[in-house]
Amino acid sequence: MSDANYCPNTPEEIGEMLAAIGVASVEELFAPIPAALRASSFDLPDGMSEFELFQRMQTLAGRNTQGMINFIGGGYYDHVIPAVVDHLSGRAEFYTAYTPYQPECAQGTLQALFEYQTAICRLTGMEVANASLYDGATALAEAAMMALRVTNRNRLVMDGGVSPFTRQVVRTYLTNLDVEIVEIAPQQGGTDQTAMLAALNEQTAAVLVQNPNFFGTLDDLTGLADAAHAKGALLVASVYPISLGLVQSPGDMGADIAVGDGQSLGNPLSFGGPSFGFIATTKKYIRNLPGRIIGETVDREGRRGYVLTLQAREQHIKRHKATSNICSNQSLCALRGLIFLASIGKQGFTELARLNYDKAEFAKSTLAAVKGVTVVNCGATFNEFTLALPKSADEVVVKLLQSHVAAGVPLAAYYPGMENCLVVTVTEKRTKDEILALARELERAL
Amino acid sequence: MKLIYEQSVAGRPGVKLPAADVPRAAALPASLLRKEAAGLPEVSEMDVVRHYTNLSRLNFSVDTNFYPLGSCTMKYNAKVLENVAGLFAPYHPMTPLLPTGERFSQGALGLLHELGGWLAEITGMDEVTTQPLAGAHGEMTGIMLIAAYHRAKGNKKKYVVVPDSSHGTNPASAAMVGYEIITVPTAPYGDMDLELFRQAMNDEVAAVMMTCPNTLGLFNPHIKEIADIAHSHGALMYYDGANLNAILGKVRPGDVGFDVIHVNLHKTFGTPHGGGGPGSGPVGVKKSLVPFLPTPRVVKKDDGSYGLETEHPASIGRLANFFGNFGVMVKAFAYMTMLGREGLIQVSEQAVLNANYIMSRLKDLFEVPYDQTCMHECVFSASRQLKQGVHAIDIAKYLIDRGYHPPTVYFPLIVKEAIMIEPTETESKATMDAFIAVMREAAEAAEKDPEALHTAPVSMPVSRLDETKAAREQNVCHMKW
Numbered sequence: 017m018s019d020a021n022y023c024p025n026t027p028e029e030i031g032e033m034l035a036a037i038g039v040a041s042v043e044e045l046f047a048p049i050p051a052a053l054r055a056s057s058f059d060l061p062d063g064m065s066e067f068e069l070f071q072r073m074q075t076l077a078g079r080n081t082q083g084m085i086n087f088i089g090g091g092y093y094d095h096v097i098p099a100v101v102d103h104l105s106g107r108a109e110f111y112t113a114y115t116p117y118q119p120e121c122a123q124g125t126l127q128a129l130f131e132y133q134t135a136i137c138r139l140t141g142m143e144v145a146n147a148s149l150y151d152g153a154t155a156l157a158e159a160a161m162m163a164l165r166v167t168n169r170n171r172l173v174m175d176g177g178v179s180p181f182t183r184q185v186v187r188t189y190l191t192n193l194d195v196e197i198v199e200i201a202p203q204q205g206g207t208d209q210t211a212m213l214a215a216l217n218e219q220t221a222a223v224l225v226q227n228p229n230f231f232g233t234l235d236d237l238t239g240l241a242d243a244a245h246a247k248g249a250l251l252v253a254s255v256y257p258i259s260l261g262l263v264q265s266p267g268d269m270g271a272d273i274a275v276g277d278g279q280s281l282g283n284p285l286s287f288g289g290p291s292f293g294f295i296a297t298t299k300k301y302i303r304n305l306p307g308r309i310i311g312e313t314v315d316r317e318g319r320r321g322y323v324l325t326l327q328a329r330e331q332h333i334k335r336h337k338a339t340s341n342i343c344s345n346q347s348l349c350a351l352r353g354l355i356f357l358a359s360i361g362k363q364g365f366t367e368l369a370r371l372n373y374d375k376a377e378f379a380k381s382t383l384a385a386v387k388g389v390t391v392v393n394c395g396a397t398f399n400e401f402t403l404a405l406p407k408s409a410d411e412v413v414v415k416l417l418q419s420h421v422a423a424g425v426p427l428a429a430y431y432p433g434m435e436n437c438l439v440v441t442v443t444e445k446r447t448k449d450e451i452l453a454l455a456r457e458l459e460r461a462l
Numbered sequence: 463m464k465l466i467y468e469q470s471v472a473g474r475p476g477v478k479l480p481a482a483d484v485p486r487a488a489a490l491p492a493s494l495l496r497k498e499a500a501g502l503p504e505v506s507e508m509d510v511v512r513h514y515t516n517l518s519r520l521n522f523s524v525d526t527n528f529y530p531l532g533s534c535t536m537k538y539n540a541k542v543l544e545n546v547a548g549l550f551a552p553y554h555p556m557t558p559l560l561p562t563g564e565r566f567s568q569g570a571l572g573l574l575h576e577l578g579g580w581l582a583e584i585t586g587m588d589e590v591t592t593q594p595l596a597g598a599h600g601e602m603t604g605i606m607l608i609a610a611y612h613r614a615k616g617n618k619k620k621y622v623v624v625p626d627s628s629h630g631t632n633p634a635s636a637a638m639v640g641y642e643i644i645t646v647p648t649a650p651y652g653d654m655d656l657e658l659f660r661q662a663m664n665d666e667v668a669a670v671m672m673t674c675p676n677t678l679g680l681f682n683p684h685i686k687e688i689a690d691i692a693h694s695h696g697a698l699m700y701y702d703g704a705n706l707n708a709i710l711g712k713v714r715p716g717d718v719g720f721d722v723i724h725v726n727l728h729k730t731f732g733t734p735h736g737g738g739g740p741g742s743g744p745v746g747v748k749k750s751l752v753p754f755l756p757t758p759r760v761v762k763k764d765d766g767s768y769g770l771e772t773e774h775p776a777s778i779g780r781l782a783n784f785f786g787n788f789g790v791m792v793k794a795f796a797y798m799t800m801l802g803r804e805g806l807i808q809v810s811e812q813a814v815l816n817a818n819y820i821m822s823r824l825k826d827l828f829e830v831p832y833d834q835t836c837m838h839e840c841v842f843s844a845s846r847q848l849k850q851g852v853h854a855i856d857i858a859k860y861l862i863d864r865g866y867h868p869p870t871v872y873f874p875l876i877v878k879e880a881i882m883i884e885p886t887e888t889e890s891k892a893t894m895d896a897f898i899a900v901m902r903e904a905a906e907a908a909e910k911d912p913e914a915l916h917t918a919p920v921s922m923p924v925s926r927l928d929e930t931k932a933a934r935e936q937n938v939c940h941m942k943w
């Protein structure tokens with residue numbers, strides 16, 4: 017039999033073990049399960065060896081179209097990943113360990129996650145961060161729930177510029193709780209400031225915004241932060257980490273909680289996961305954070321070391337009174353994020369953001385020069401922008417897909433009335449030639 | 463070890479980036495521009511390599527140490543799984559959501575569909591969503607599905623019932639969905655007290671959350687009866703699949719009355735635990751709950767191709783931006799493909815054999831609070847050792863000095879000084895014999911030299927750490943730039 021199953025014991029060893037237990041067969045160990053409860057079916061294919069598996073998986077992966085040129089983002093971004101990220105996160109001592117419950121034999125994971133928390137604080141301009149959440153969308157949902165706890169209020173104001181997928185996740189999380197969510201429809205790809213300010217009141221726990229938003233528009237959140245604070249509400253900002261190499265941090269703009277998706281930091285597209293969510297806030301809210309937190313301390317000899325801390329917030333101690341139900345998080349992806357940031361470095365990270373911005377600006381002006389195409393965004397953008405086309409963006413996207421160019425995300429499905437609009441993403445991986453080719457293809461398709 | 467930030471030298475460049483082949487654009491408006499670059503390290507590529515390689519060496523892991531961490535199923539993670547996951551790394555999750563985009567993602571969508579089908583067959587459910595990102599996320603999703611079901615039926619429900627042996631995520635997940643918790647005590651026979659359960663049940667109970675075998679490693683022979691009682695009150699049965707490794711091919715939760723289940727792919731299906739994650743927690747449901755499943759859903763079309771259904775009127779919505787932790791699912795899919803039907807049955811058989819073997823070889827020295835044939839894990843109490851002033855944590859620290867990752871300690875909460883051992887099926891008798899010998903030495907040391915246990919570990923880069931100081935100072939971010 018060539019099936020792999022990784023069960024090492026020989027029939028002799030199994031016999032010795034059964035004798036030690038005092039039973040005649042393995043089946044006897046299943047005697048506590050009444051016959052009437054036994055599986056009625058277990059209809060699965062036969063197994064195979066590693067070699068055959070690899071071939072099968074290659075075939076399967078090959079059924080995805082190869083070599084697509086991506087101008088799509090929508091929350092997941094095609095960025096470079098330095099080779100060290102795979103190699104170091106691929107150290108088995110990292111990836112085959114689990115949650116560092118026993119700190120003396122887990123200082124590797126603990127110190128790395130402490131360094132990760134530090135990186136997130138420094139990027140976002142906040143004071144404290146946890147050791148990761150599942151993804152950016154659930155991080156925003158957790159931040160919303162955190163704001164409800166902190167303020168003891170039950171109303172949220174959410175900007176329509178937050179990714180439609182993320183807004184759906186937030187709504188799903190809150191469906192069964194007594195929470196009112198007011199959504200403010202965007203104007204020209206930006207926040208409707210007047211409507212936003214009018215929506216704030218004394219019951220509002222938080223304002224949820226995304227920067228840059230789904231259309232790519234950047235916003236100075238300072239005024240909104242002041243307005244929220246004046247009503248006793250928190251400002252929760254979901255940010256795109258790569259933009260923080262160039263754009264003012266949410267902390268400096270007055271946000272109380274910053275969240276985001278860490279995919280762009282060293283995690284492959286991988287059809288949408290795994291990545292990680294980050295959450296950072298100010299010191300005064302640390303006890304309201306969800307999930308694991310690593311803290312610095314000393315051992316009995318006074319040597320520096322790291323431990324899981326403030327665990328009294330968590331489900332394994334507080335059960336139904338915990339700040340969140342999260343247990344497993346996305347540590348390995350957070351580690352990838354850390355190694356990505358460390359290997360790119362301080363200057364490199366600024367340069368990376370700048371490259372994204374410059375290439376996107378080049379693409380924006382090049383595409384806007386195509387006849388009938390205009391830019392929708394009411395303000396500056398980072399590496400994504402929205403175009404209005406003279407015809408249905410769906411049609412254009414379908415046409416360009418035929419030549420394996422994913423030209424952007426058409427907005428028909430997400431923003432009624434924006435059927436002609438297309439969100440185009442340009443990362444550092446897109447070359448000038450690819451951008452020029454996109455412009456030519458677009459011109460042809462219109 | 464120094465932090466990476468402490469190795470930083472101003473001006474030291476990191477890895478090279480792609481060329482700037484376009485002109486510099488006009489600067490962002492000042493109000494948007496970052497004033498000061500974020501304080502990231504300035505280190506060479508080799509600094510990064512040495513630092514993280516050396517950090518990794520401070521860890522115990524499955525690949526370096528026996529890791530019998532109960533409830534976590536720390537089985538061997540086959541290397542080929544890492545290789546196959548890489549095959550899917552370049553595919554963008556927005557592609558199939560573009561108009562006509564599905565046809566460019568047939569491999570990935572097909573994998574999700576087939577994996578869902580296998581999980582449904584393994585658990586005895588009708589349909590599976592792969593969106594939930596870990597076990598607890600699956601629990602929350604499952605309870606949301608149950609809430610949606612009751613709402614659609616006009617049922618007024620307020621409570622979720624859990625046994626006191628349940629994992630903390632169970633009540634926490636139910637509370638996230640707005641339910642109040644009723645906790646039922648465990649009977650002396652090691653299962654949720656049937657009589658007390660009967661008394662606790664009422665028509666306002668939305669769901670009963672259980673795992674079977676429970677966290678004591680015991681299979682509840684009354685599970686069907688419990689399900690019948692729950693159903694008679696209009697409550698649904700939720701199965702926490704964290705312990706599925708015990709019953710693969712033996713019992714299907716869907717056959718014995720459960721309506722919803724989550725599966726921890728990172729436990730049962732051999733995907734690595736990543737130092738805390740990523741996991742993946744697909745949820746399976748019975749027909750009556752299918753309308754409420756999250757979107758987008760992967761469907762197989764009449765022509766045999768795969769597509770996405772993005773709208774569903776009764777759906778609870780969305781639990782993650784895209785399709786779940788896809789890379790983890792690729793690994794689980796590959797694991798299942800390799801093991802096949804027979805291989806998966808052997809998993810539960812050998813897992814149960816290994817756990818019973820360890821129990822039989824240690825129960826003369828360590829108290830077994832519920833002494834029965836166990837399933838995939840066995841739970842001891844260090845109550846005997848406590849008489850010498852030795853706690854479960856002291857035994858755990860002693861094991862570290864001897865090169866073993868400790869079992870889970872102090873869980874389940876209902877066992878005083880709990881030591882929960884889950885060897886998994888991938889450990890050999892030789893490894894377990896060596897571990898058993900060390901556990902027996904620990905018991906002996908507890909009798910003869912308890913002080914030695916209190917000072918352990920002495921062979922690690924750090925000794926026991928001051929957790930009170932950490933909680934008081936809340937130093938969670940290195941402040942010096």
Ligand SMILES: Cc1ncc(COP(=O)(O)O)c(C=O)c1O
Pocket residue numbers: 342343344533534596597598599629631632673677702704705726741742743
């Ligand atoms: C019994 C039990 N239930 C639920 C969970 C939660 O799973 P996850 O950590 O994947 O969220 C765990 C994980 O430790 C568990 O052991």
